[in-house]
Amino acid sequence: MALLVVASLVLITVYFRESEGGTLHDLQSTGTRILRPFEVAADQVARPFHDLAGWASGLAAAKSENRDLHRQIEELRSRLVHNQTAAQENTRLRALLSYVDGPSFPSGFRGVATTVIARAPSQFDQRITISAGSDQGLKLRDPVVTAEGLVGQVTKLATTAAQVTLVTDETFAVSVLDLATSATGVVRHGRSGSDTLVLDRVTKDQVVTPGDPLVTAGWRYGKLASSFPRGIPFGTVSSVGQIDTDLYKQIQVRALVDVSSLHSVIVLVKKRVIEPGAAAARGAGG
C-alpha cells in the first residue's frame, strides 16, 4: 500500500516537473496509442445504444423543437437578405481600403476532423481526448469546434492524441462579442451550477438582450492575441440581470454545442502565412 502511494506521488511529481517531451509524457503518448484500438472498439459497441437513447430523447422533444425551428427559419430568412447585402458591401469596402486582416475564421484555418476517443472519468474535469495529435499538425491552444460552434481548446498534446478542455470546464474562458449590440465580455463557467455559463465583464453601459447571438471576439493587443479567431459561433444569451451594487451585468449564456454528446470534432489549425518578403526571397533562391 505504502509502495503504491509512493509510486503515485513519484509519478505526479516527475510528470509535473518534466517538460512536454519528457520520458513520462512519451510513455503516456505510447500508452494512448496502445489503448486506442480498445477505446475505439468499446465506442463502436456502445454507439448503437447511445444513439438509441439519443433518438428516444429526441423524439420526446421533437414536436416543440419542430415549432421552434419553423419560427427560427422565418427569422433567419429575413436576416439572410440583410446579411447578404452587408457582406457584399463589406467586400467592396475592404477592397477600397486595401484592408489587411489577420487570420480569420474559417478561411485562415484548416480543419482537422477527428473523433472523441475518451472522456475524463469523473465530472470534475470537463475534458475529452481526441484521436489526433502533433503528428496531424495540432498545436497547443488550437481551437476545437463542431458545425454548431466552439467546443473547447487543445490543452495537452501527444503524438497521436490530444486533450481538449471543453467550454464547460471551470478553467475555460473566452472573449466573446454580442453580434446584435457589439457588447464584449468573457464567457466562463458559472459558480452557481454545474452547466451554467456566464458572460462576465460586461459593463452596465453596454446593451445585451436575451436571445442575442455570441461569437468569439478574437482580440489582439500588441504581441498578445486571443487563441480563438474572431467569428466562431459560441452561443446565445439566455438571461440578463443587473444589481445596483455590482460593477458588471449578470448574464447567463447557453452554448450552441451540447458537449455531453460529442462524437467527432474539428480542430482549427492555423494555416502558415508566407510573408511577402519571404516569398520573394524564396522565389529568387529557387
Place this chain on the structure above:
Amino acid sequence: MIDLVKAVVLVLVVAVLQVTVFSTVDILGGVPDVILVVLVCVALLRGPVTGALCGFSAGLVADVATLDTLGVTSLLLVLVAYWVGRYGETLVRERRPRPYLAVVAATVLYAIAALALRAVLGESPSARLVLVDSLFPGIALNLIVALPAFALCRRLLRPPLRDRGGEVELVG
C-alpha cells in the same frame, strides 16, 4: 495469484469502458463511476492489498487514456480501495459487510480526496460542483451500477475457500 490477475484484468477493462462509454452517461448532472464501484467490490472480496493494486492499475489506465496528470487517479483509487478493503476486513468478522454503504462512503471519500488533491496541484474545481451538484446524482448512479457490478465480481472472484464456510453476506 490467478485471482489477482483476474481482478486486475477486470478493472483494466472497466477503466477503458469508463473513459469511453460510461463517462458519456450524464443523468441529472451525475456520471456513474464504474471503476470505483468495481474497485469497492474487488476490495471487499479480495482485501485491501489486491484492491490497492487494482486501483493503481485502473488509475494509471484512466490517466493515460485521458492524457491527465499521471498518478493522480491512481493515488485516489489506491487510497479509497485500501480503505474499503480494511472496512471489509473489519466487518467480515461481524459477517455483515454492507457493500452499498461502502459504495456511498467510497464515492464521498473519492470526491473529497479528489477536491483536496486537485487544490494541492493548483487546480481549483468548484467545491459546490464536486460536493453538491454532481455528488448526489453520482451516488445514486453508483448505487444503481453496484447491483450488476457486485453480481459480476462475485461470479468472477469467488470468495477464498477458507471464507466460504461463513461466506460474506452482502446485505446492502
